[in-house]
Amino acid sequence: xxxxxxxxxxxxxxxxxxxxxxxxxxxxxxxxxxxxxxxxxxxxxxxxxxxxxxxxxxxxxxxxxxxxxxxxxxxxxxxxxxxxxxxxxxxxxxxxxxxxxxxxxxxxxxxxxxxxxxxxxxxxxxxxxxxxxxxxxxxxxxxxxxxxxxxxxxxxxxxxxxxxxxxxxxxxxxxxxxxxxxxxxxxxxxxxxxxxxxxxxxxxxxxxxxxxxxxxxxxxxxxxxxxxxxxxxxxxxxxxxxxxxxxxxxxxxxxxxxxxxxxxxxxxxxxxxxxxxxxxxxxxxxxxxxxxxxxxxxxxxxxxxxxxxxxxxxxxxxxxxxxxxxxxxxxxxxxxxxxxxxx
Amino acid sequence: xxxxxxxxxxxxxxxxxxxxxxxxxxxxxxxxxxxxxxxxxxxxxxxxxxxxxxxxxxxxxxxxxxxxxxxxxxxxxxxxxxxxxxxxxxxxxxxxxxxxxxxxxxxxxxxxxxxxxxxxxxxxxxxxxxxxxxxxxxxxxxxxxxxxxxxxxxxxxxxxxxxxxxxxxxxxxxxxxxxxxxxxxxxxxxxxxxxxxxxxxxxxxxxxxxxxxxxxxxxxxxxxxxxxxxxxxxxxxxxxxxxxxxxxxxxxxxxxxxxxxxxxxxxxxxxxxxxxxxxxxxxxxxxxxxxxxxxxxxxxxxxxxxxxxxxxxxxxxxxxxxxxxxxxxxx
Numbered sequence: 001x002x003x004x005x006x007x008x009x010x011x012x013x014x015x016x017x018x019x020x021x022x023x024x025x026x027x028x029x030x031x032x033x034x035x036x037x038x039x040x041x042x043x044x045x046x047x048x049x050x051x052x053x054x055x056x057x058x059x060x061x062x063x064x065x066x067x068x069x070x071x072x073x074x075x076x077x078x079x080x081x082x083x084x085x086x087x088x089x090x091x092x093x094x095x096x097x098x099x100x101x102x103x104x105x106x107x108x109x110x111x112x113x114x115x116x117x118x119x120x121x122x123x124x125x126x127x128x129x130x131x132x133x134x135x136x137x138x139x140x141x142x143x144x145x146x147x148x149x150x151x152x153x154x155x156x157x158x159x160x161x162x163x164x165x166x167x168x169x170x171x172x173x174x175x176x177x178x179x180x181x182x183x184x185x186x187x188x189x190x191x192x193x194x195x196x197x198x199x200x201x202x203x204x205x206x207x208x209x210x211x212x213x214x215x216x217x218x219x220x221x222x223x224x225x226x227x228x229x230x231x232x233x234x235x236x237x238x239x240x241x242x243x244x245x246x247x248x249x250x251x252x253x254x255x256x257x258x259x260x261x262x263x264x265x266x267x268x269x270x271x272x273x274x275x276x277x278x279x280x281x282x283x284x285x286x287x288x289x290x291x292x293x294x295x296x297x298x299x300x301x302x303x304x305x306x307x308x309x310x311x312x313x314x315x316x317x318x319x320x321x322x323x324x325x326x327x328x329x330x331x332x333x334x335x336x337x338x339x340x341x342x343x
Numbered sequence: 344x345x346x347x348x349x350x351x352x353x354x355x356x357x358x359x360x361x362x363x364x365x366x367x368x369x370x371x372x373x374x375x376x377x378x379x380x381x382x383x384x385x386x387x388x389x390x391x392x393x394x395x396x397x398x399x400x401x402x403x404x405x406x407x408x409x410x411x412x413x414x415x416x417x418x419x420x421x422x423x424x425x426x427x428x429x430x431x432x433x434x435x436x437x438x439x440x441x442x443x444x445x446x447x448x449x450x451x452x453x454x455x456x457x458x459x460x461x462x463x464x465x466x467x468x469x470x471x472x473x474x475x476x477x478x479x480x481x482x483x484x485x486x487x488x489x490x491x492x493x494x495x496x497x498x499x500x501x502x503x504x505x506x507x508x509x510x511x512x513x514x515x516x517x518x519x520x521x522x523x524x525x526x527x528x529x530x531x532x533x534x535x536x537x538x539x540x541x542x543x544x545x546x547x548x549x550x551x552x553x554x555x556x557x558x559x560x561x562x563x564x565x566x567x568x569x570x571x572x573x574x575x576x577x578x579x580x581x582x583x584x585x586x587x588x589x590x591x592x593x594x595x596x597x598x599x600x601x602x603x604x605x606x607x608x609x610x611x612x613x614x615x616x617x618x619x620x621x622x623x624x625x626x627x628x629x630x631x632x633x634x635x636x637x638x639x640x641x642x643x644x645x646x647x648x649x650x651x652x653x654x655x656x657x658x659x660x661x662x663x664x665x666x667x668x669x670x671x672x673x674x
Contacts, residue, residue: 072482123666126619128482130665132606136658143651252490255483265480297502301494307487308473315477 015188018274019262026277029284037291045287047170051163053283054172055080055235056253057276060261061183062113062227063254064275065220070200070267071120071127073221076228076254078138079109080247083232085142088152088242095155102233106226112138113225117218127221135251142244151242162237172234183272196220200267256303257282260310281306375668376615376631383638391645399641401524405516407630407637408526409434409589413604414611414629415537416581421612423554423574424621425474426481430582430608432492433466434601437586439496442596443505445512452512459583466492467579471572489605496598504596516592526588533584537577537626550574554621603657607636610661614668636660 010020017023034041059076066073083105090101116134120127145151164171187193198206199216207213228247235246261278263270285306289299387394394400413430420427437459444455470488473479518525541547549570552560561567590596613619614635615628639660643653 119662119666124669125662125666126613126669129606129610129613130662133610133658133662133665136603136606136654136661140651140654140658143654144649148651252486255486259483265483295498297494297497299494300490300497304487304490304492304494307483307490311479311483311487312473312477315473315479319477 014273015271016184016273018271018277022260022262022274022277022281026280026284029281029288033284033288037288039291040287043168045291047165047168049280049283049287050170050173051238052286053279054170054176055231055238056250056257056282057176057279058179058231058234059228059250059254060257060275060279061179061272062224063258064261064263064270064272065183065187065196066127066224067255067258067263067265068196068200068267068270069217069220070203071217071220072255072265073113073116073131073224073228074128074251074255075112075116075131075135075138076224076231077247077249077251078135078142079112079225079228080232080235080250081142081244082112082138083109083229084236084239084246085146085151085232085242085244086229087233088154088236089145091152091155091158093153093155095157098155098158102230105229105233109229109232110222110226113228114218114222116225117221120221121214121217131221139244146242146244148244151244153241154236158237159240160237162234162239172237180272180276187272192216192219197268200269202268253282253303256307259307376628376635379614379664380631380635380638383635383642387638387642387645390642393645394642399645401527403634403637403641404527405524405592406641407633408516408524408530409585409592410604410607410611410637411530411630411633412533412585412588413582414608414615414633415534415626416578416585417608418612418615418617418624418626418629419537419541419550419574419581420481420578421609421617421619422550422621422624423571424557425571425574426609426619427470427485427575427578428482428605428609429466429470429485429488429492430578431601431604431606432489432496433463433579433582434586434589434604435598436492436496436499437463437583438590438596438600439500439504439598441587441590442508443500445507445509447507447509449509449511452509456587459587460580463579463583464576467576468572470579471575472568474575475568475571500598502598504598506595508590508594513591513594516588517594526592529588533581534626534630537581541626546570546573551622554623556622606661607633607657610665611636614664616668632664635664 013020039045059080063073063076086108087101087105090104091097112134116127116130119125119130161171161175166174187196195206195211195216198209198211199213203213206216228250231250232246236242239246257278258270258275259265259278260281261270261274261276263274282303285302286299289296289302384394413434417427417430440459440462441455444458445451466488470481470485473484474481514525515529516524516526520528539547541550549560549565552563552565553567553570557567560570586601589600593600608629611632612624612629614632615624615630617624617629636657639656640653643656648656
C-alpha cells in the first residue's frame with residue numbers, strides 16, 4: 001500500500017470515528033476487563049453498559065458541538081432534569097401523548113439552549129458563566145414545576161424500553177444510531193458542520209470568510225439544549241418517572257467524555273466519533289467499579305484521575321510537538337506555532 | 344532591586360497608559376461594583392424594612408466573609424490568565440476534614456488548621472504545576488481536581504460527615520469583639536495582606552505582568568512557572584481559609600457545603616473587574632462582587648420567596664452582572 005493512501009484512510013477514520021488512540025483505549029479496556037474483571041465478558045453485561053451509556057451519549061453529542069465552536073455548556077445536567085420532568089409531566093402515563101410530550105420537551109430544550117447561545121454570542125459573556133447561571137435558573141424552574149418531588153410517569157410502551165434488548169442489541173443503542181448518523185452527517189458533510197469547525201478554529205477568520213459566527217454559536221447551544229432535554233426523555237425510560245435531580249453529574253460526565261474523546265476545549269478540533277469513544281470509556285469505568293463492588297465515592301475519584309491522565313497525555317504530546325518545532329526554528333513560543341510545521 | 348523597580352514602573356505605565364476614556368472605563372470596572380452595591384442597598388431598604396437592621400447587616404457581612412476570601416483567591420488565578428473550578432469542592436473537603444479531625448478538642452485546633460492548609464497548598468501546587476509546566480487547559484485540569492476532591496470528601500466521610508467542632512473554634516465566625524464580628528476583623532487582616540502582596544511587592548506585580556502578556560513577561564525575564572504556580576497555590580490556600588470560616592459559621596457540615604461556590608466566586612471576581620484571559624482587576628472588586636451576591640440572596644430571604652427562587656435569582660444576577668461588565672469592556 002503506498003503511503004498517501006494509508007494516511008488518508010487514517011484521516012478518514014479520524015474524521016468519522018475520532019482519534020485512533022481513543023478506540024485503542026476502548027479496545028484495551030474491553031480486553032483488560034474480559035481478562036481481569038469477573039462477569040465483565042458476558043453479553044448481558046455488554047448490554048447493560050450500552051443501555052447505561054445512551055443517555056450520556058445523547059448529552060455528549062450536543063456538548064461536542066458546543067465545545068467544537070470554542071464554548072462549553074455546563075447547563076446540560078439541569079436541562080436533562082428539565083427534559084425528564086417536563087416530558088413525564090406532559091405524558092402522565094398516556095400512550096397517546098408520547099410524541100406530543102417528546103416534541104414539546106425537545107422544543108423547550110432548544111429554546112433554553114438558544115437563549116444561552118444568544119447571550120454568549122451577542123453579549124460576549126464567557127459561555128461557562130452563562131451556562132452555569134442558566135443551570136441555576138433551569139434547575140430552579142424544575143423545582144418550581146415539580147414542587148421538588150417525583151413528577152409524572154412515562155407511557156406504558158416506554159417503561160421497559162430502557163432495559164429492553166432487540167435481538168442481542170439494547171433497544172436504546174439501536175434508537176441512538178439514527179441520531180448518531182445525523183450528527184456525524186451534519187459534522188462532516190454539511191456546510192453547517194464546516195462552519196462549526198471554522199468558528200471554533202478562529203472566529204475572526206471565520207467572520208472574514210462570511211460565516212455568521214453568532215448564528216453558529218446559537219445553533220450549537222440550541223442543539224446541546226435540545227439533545228440534553230431529549231436525554232431526559234431517554235432517562236425516564238430507565239427511571240420510570242420524572243425526577244427533579246435526574247441530571248445530576250451529567251454536566252461533568254459529558255465534558256469528560258468529550259475531552260477524553262479528543263475534542264479540544266479551545267474549539268475547532270475533534271468530533272462526535274471520538275466522543276462516543278469517550279462515553280464508552282466513562283461507561284466502562286463505572287461498570288468495572290460496579291462489578292468490583294467499589295463504591296460510587298471512589299468512582300468520582302477515578303473519573304477525576306482519568307481526566308488528569310487524558311489532560312496530561314494530551315498536553316504531553318502537544319508539548320513534544322511544540323519543542324520539536326522550536327528546535328527547528330530556534331524560536332520560542334507562538335511564532336513557530338502559527339506557521340505550519342514542515343517535516 | 345533593579346528588576347523590582349522595572350516591574351513597578353511597568354505596572355505604573357500600564358495604569359497610566361491609554362486615553363482618558365479608557366482610564367475612566369477601567370476605573371468604572373473597579374468601582375462600578377460598589378455603585379451597584381449602593382444601589383442594591385437602597386432598593387433593599389425600600390423593599391424590606393428589616394434590611395437596615397444592624398443584626399441583618401452584620402449577618403450579611405458574616406455570611407460574605409468565607410466566599411469573599413475564596414473570591415480573592417479566584418481573582419488571583421484569573422489575573423494570571425487561569426481559572427479554578429475546584430474551589431467549591433475544596434471548601435467542602437476542608438469543612439468535612441475540619442469537622443472530624445478537630446474531635447471536640449481545643450488542643451487540636453492548630454494541627455487541624457495546619458493540616459487543611461497543607462492539603463490546600465498541595466491541591467494548588469498540583470493544579471498550578473500542571474497548568475504552568477505542562478500547559479494543560481486550566482478548566483479541564485481544575486475540573487479533574489474538582490472530581491478528585493469531591494470523591495475524596497465522600498470517601499473520607501462515607502457520605503455522613505462528623506460534626507466535632509469545638510466551641511472555641513466556632514468563635515472565629517460567630518464571635519464578636521465590641522459588637523464587631525471577629526470574622527470581619529480577620530477578613531480585614533487577610534484582605535490587607537493579600538492587597539499588600541498584590542500591589543506593593545514584586546511577586547504581586549508579576550501576576551499582572553504574566554496575566555497581561557505572558558510572552559512579554561517571559562522575554563523580560565519574569566519567572567512564568569513560579570508566578571502561575573504561586574497564584575494557584577494562593578487560590579487554594581485562600582479557599583481553605585474560606586472553608587474554615589464557613590464551617591465555623593454554619594457549625595454543621597454537609598456534603599454540599601461548597602456547592603455552587605465555584606460559580607459564585609468566579610462571578611464575583613468577574614463582576615469585580617477581573618477579566619477572563621487575565622491581566623485585569625484586583626482583590627477589592629471581587630469582595631464587592633461577593634457583597635452584591637450575598638445582599639441579593641439576603642433580600643430573597645427577607646421577602647420570604649420559596650427556596651428555589653434563590654437559584655433563579657442567583658443565576659439571573661450572575662449572568663446579568665457579568666454581561667454588564669463584558670459590555671463595558673468592549674468599548
